[in-house]
Amino acid sequence: MILAxxxxxxxxxxxxxxxxxxxxxxATWEHLRLTAVAVALGFVISMVLAMIGLRWPKTYPPIxxxxxxxYTIPSLALFAMLVPVxxxxxxxxxxxxxSYTLLILIxxxxxxxxxxxxxxxxxxxxxxxTKRRMFWEIEIxxxxxxxxxxxxxxxxxxxxxxxxxxxxxxxxxxxxxxxxLRRFFNTEIIVGVVLSVALAVVLDLAIVLVERWLTPWxxxxxxxxx
Amino acid sequence: xxxxxxxxxxxxxxxxxxxTQGVLHRTWEHIQLSAISVAVAAGxxxxxxVILGHLGRGGVFAxxxxxxxxxxxxxxxxxxxxxxxxxxxxxxxxxPTLIALVALALPPMFTNAYTGVRQxxxxxxxxxxxxxMKGGQVLWNIxxxxxxxxxxxxxxxxxxxxxxxxxxxxxxxxxxxGRFIIDGFARxxxxxxxxxxxxxxxxxxxxxxSFSLAERFAIPKGLRVASSRAGMPxxx
Numbered sequence: 001m002i003l004a005x006x007x008x009x010x011x012x013x014x015x016x017x018x019x020x021x022x023x024x025x026x027a028t029w030e031h032l033r034l035t036a037v038a039v040a041l042g043f044v045i046s047m048v049l050a051m052i053g054l055r056w057p058k059t060y061p062p063i064x065x066x067x068x069x070x071y072t073i074p075s076l077a078l079f080a081m082l083v084p085v086x087x088x089x090x091x092x093x094x095x096x097x098x099s100y101t102l103l104i105l106i107x108x109x110x111x112x113x114x115x116x117x118x119x120x121x122x123x124x125x126x127x128x129x130t131k132r133r134m135f136w137e138i139e140i141x142x143x144x145x146x147x148x149x150x151x152x153x154x155x156x157x158x159x160x161x162x163x164x165x166x167x168x169x170x171x172x173x174x175x176x177x178x179x180x181l182r183r184f185f186n187t188e189i190i191v192g193v194v195l196s197v198a199l200a201v202v203l204d205l206a207i208v209l210v211e212r213w214l215t216p217w218x219x220x221x222x223x224x225x226x
Numbered sequence: 227x228x229x230x231x232x233x234x235x236x237x238x239x240x241x242x243x244x245x246t247q248g249v250l251h252r253t254w255e256h257i258q259l260s261a262i263s264v265a266v267a268a269g270x271x272x273x274x275x276v277i278l279g280h281l282g283r284g285g286v287f288a289x290x291x292x293x294x295x296x297x298x299x300x301x302x303x304x305x306x307x308x309x310x311x312x313x314x315x316x317x318x319x320x321x322p323t324l325i326a327l328v329a330l331a332l333p334p335m336f337t338n339a340y341t342g343v344r345q346x347x348x349x350x351x352x353x354x355x356x357x358x359m360k361g362g363q364v365l366w367n368i369x370x371x372x373x374x375x376x377x378x379x380x381x382x383x384x385x386x387x388x389x390x391x392x393x394x395x396x397x398x399x400x401x402x403x404g405r406f407i408i409d410g411f412a413r414x415x416x417x418x419x420x421x422x423x424x425x426x427x428x429x430x431x432x433x434x435x436s437f438s439l440a441e442r443f444a445i446p447k448g449l450r451v452a453s454s455r456a457g458m459p460x461x462x
Contacts (some may be wrong), residue, residue, distance in 0.1 A: 072434045073427040074390030080407045080423025084229055084416040153296070160299035164394075167411070177305045181397055186309050193302035200297040 013187045024176075028195060031172035034162045035203070038094055039155050042101030049102070050109040051135075060110070066104040075100065075164045084169060093165040100161060101154040108150025112143025145218065148211040152204050159200040163192065172201070233424075234375045241422075247405070249425065251388055256429060257400040259395070260388045267331035267384060272377065275339025279373070280365045288340045295333030300391040303329050308398050323395035323402075330391055331384035338380030342373025375445050382437035389433050395424050404427065 017024070017197045049067075051062035069079075078096045086092040116139050124134045140147075166174030180188030236242055243249045291432040304326040311322035346369050354364045396404035406422025409415075 069431065072386055072430050074393055074430050076393050076407060077390075077423040077430070080410070080419045081427065083411075084420045085401065156296050160297065160302075163299040163301040167397075167408075174299070174301060177299075177302055178397075181305045181308060184308075184312075189302075189305040189309070193298065193306060196299050196302060197297045204297075223265035 006061060011186060012190050016187045017191060024191065024195070027163050027171055027173050027175055030170070031159070031162050031174075031196070034090075034093055034097065034165060034170065035155065035195065037198075038097035038108060038158050038162075039101055039151065041094065042098045042105055042154060042158075043151065044104035046102050047110060048120060048186065050113070050148065053110055054113060064103065064106060067106055070099040071103040075161050076167065077112070079164070079168050081156075082101075088169050092168065093162075093170045097158055097161055097165070097170045101158060104154045104157070105147075105150045108146050108153075110145065112146030113139050115146065116142045141215070144215050148214075152154055152207050155203050155207060156200045159196060159203065163196055229420075233420055234248065236417050236421050236422075249403075252351060252401055252403050252405055252428065253425065255400075256392055256404075256426075257388070259323060259327065259400070259402065260319065260392050260433075262391075263327035263388050264331055264381065264385050266324075267328045267335055268381065270328070270432070271332045271335035272339045275336040276343050276365070276370065279340040279343025279454045280361070282344065284340065285344070288337050291333045292337045295330075300326070300330055300387070301394055304391065304394050304398065318399040319395075320400055323392065323400040325390045326395075327391060331388050334383050334387075335377075335380045337381075338376045339373065342376035343369045345376070346372045371443070375441070378437070378441050378444055382441065383432065385437060386430055386434050389430050 009014045049063050053063050053163045055132060067081075075096055082095055086095065096105065113135075120138065120142070125140045129138065146223065163174030163177055164171050166172055172194045174190045176192030176195075180186065180192065241248070245251065275288075275415075278288075304323070307322040307326035308318075311317065311325055314321075316322070343365075350368055350372070351364050354368045358368065376403030392402050393404035393407065395402050398407035403422055403426045404412065406418050406425065410422055
């Protein structure tokens, strides 16, 4: 819709794109790195918090409440409050980005583990599994689809949020959007937005492939079902 | 600690509160544009969502809208709204921000309205039809009340997102609380940046809280138990 309206103009100047392939590659790499570090750290922290919440159920509401507040605070506002403390650094960006993944991931990990049928737990305990072994070998594998669903949402959301880190001078594809906005240069805006969406789609597909590889039984069930 | 003292001093300075560049006026601008955007988006998205849900058509479309809405960065939507606004002769400032915020709020509203109506237990609608209700009556008396929790959730989610993204409006020369952050960055004034961040964060949290409160009162009695037990569903 938006693209169609500005179609009368040279919407995108390909000569600019060809002249800037190096910058585009660098920005894409920066974007990928910011996203990957945020999702990986967010996942580890969420895993620990979800385990605490599952072990001591009373701690679950305050944990999700705190994660919910973090999630509600707009990214630019959070960066603005962090910059005076941690400066215009990679750390500032990551604190902000990680804090947005927590609510989604904690909720999905917990829901996944809680959805494991009680008879499976009983069978595992009856076979002599310790609680710890049951958690890692039974509950986590069975919760994988829900956990992966959370990871997909967290990753796609983070790719979008990383565009804002350009405003605290950390590069990424948002730097094209920012610069295009300041110079009224549509090509740069479109390059930034299109590549950011493409990156989100590619990462989303990559996670789906990892899920298939991690959960061969669900693929088997799907073929049997057909 | 010295920094926090400077921030307190910033908030204690009367000049920072009054005038067209003061906190009060900026907050009002922020709330005003957010409210208009949410209202416009609701007007555009809720009716088609509810009607398509009632007819049971457009499910694939509804899913596609959510996925695309999630993948397109809100900063990108704002940036794309600028050339559109200029092309339409609407210029900088208010209009590009409004266009972006409306575009941002449409997907969750449409999808939740659609899903809310679709999710109504077919047994209920069949019973209603069996009792002699017409299509419109089923929609008004059965489907809409049952869908209201999801629709209110959509209003809450969109409003919080709109308040958050309105901050970026400062980049296309609009006012709002984002001005303190963007101007603060430009001047290297960390105290102003922090104060702006704090104000935006407070406004977003207050928006979330007021909608949560409104949800309690607006949800039909018969649905309260079920919805409070289900809470916010995990995204799968």
